[in-house]
Amino acid sequence: MVSPKAAPEKAKIVKVEPLDSKDAKWTKLEKITYTDPNGKERPWECASRPTRPKSSDVDAVAIIAILEKPDGPEIVLQKQFRPPTGGVCIEVPAGLVDPNESIETTALRELKEETGYIGKVISKSPTIFNDPGFCSTNLSLVVTSIDLGDERNQNPTPELEEGEFIETFSVPIKDFDDQLRKLDSQGYKIDSRVQNIAEGIKIAQKFKL
């Protein structure tokens, strides 16, 4: 289940330059003025995405896609070169919400496009914020299950856009944290959402929930 042509490790940073706000298309900076609980006015700086559709309260979805394999469940992960991290990142499938699209539709569309799998929505998180002190970007996390008995999931073929080089793989849930530490030691960059799923699993295991 690996697209051999993706090879995200071959990507490289050439240069990093300051970007002026007026030349930015995908990011913007904002100055927020707020009153604190005592009524005192204070400033706050914020980065945001100017691409959120008017029809939506969220920028994006992230997808926890679970493969129920005979020898135990696995989570679908991706390797993708992410210029802001300077390396290849380990993430769950994700994507920006299109205008007039529901969270569930975005999730199943992005899952199909990025991994080739047809999934079924199990649950949807509240709106969650990636880095609430720094930026306003947010998402909903959608848990999906992938029926490996479904004929359409026998030979999943991603439909990547030009410029997307995503390698899809999956790892067992039972030792998810160990798998992430191994990927980290190999030089991959771990997305915080992925690591936090692992932390939750470890906590549940430790306290026998």
Place this chain on the structure above:
Amino acid sequence: MVSPKAAPEKAKIVKVEPLDSKDAKWTKLEKITYTDPNGKERPWECASRPTRPKSSDVDAVAIIAILEKPDGPEIVLQKQFRPPTGGVCIEVPAGLVDPNESIETTALRELKEETGYIGKVISKSPTIFNDPGFCSTNLSLVVTSIDLGDERNQNPTPELEEGEFIETFSVPIKDFDDQLRKLDSQGYKIDSRVQNIAEGIKIAQKFKL
């Protein structure tokens, strides 16, 4: 364990204005040029923090602080007005790394300052990235346990900075996701790291890991 004076719900947004890069102190925009796996040059826009100390590869730490109570473990959470989200956010204790400070030292310092608790470090995650397609901000997630038998933890007193209005509370781990959905329905904004811990716990429970 609630600081009655914090009242983060009383904070309010007054106005939001565009911010020019040259006037930004806490955020910056960058234009990255990279070569994709086929060798083709491509541009990428990125937001970043100019505050990361030279001594550190990470911007910040986040702290999963576990209270081992007689009737079951609880996780320490915080309510804090976060201007980028436009509301009061549910987060774990966290803070920026100071120059020449180790991850563990930052974690125990911030835990003490923000909650009053003396903790013990149990584990430290790899470096993780908050929103790797959008910004370069990153952190390490530190799991700590708080010994409620320790005399110093009997009457925890936060040492908040001027302008910080943080309310600390804790919720049982066993129904963590339900607790977050309740907070969401009350209008609080959920940090993605907190939600993802809940997703990990739910997955472990579902698959009886």
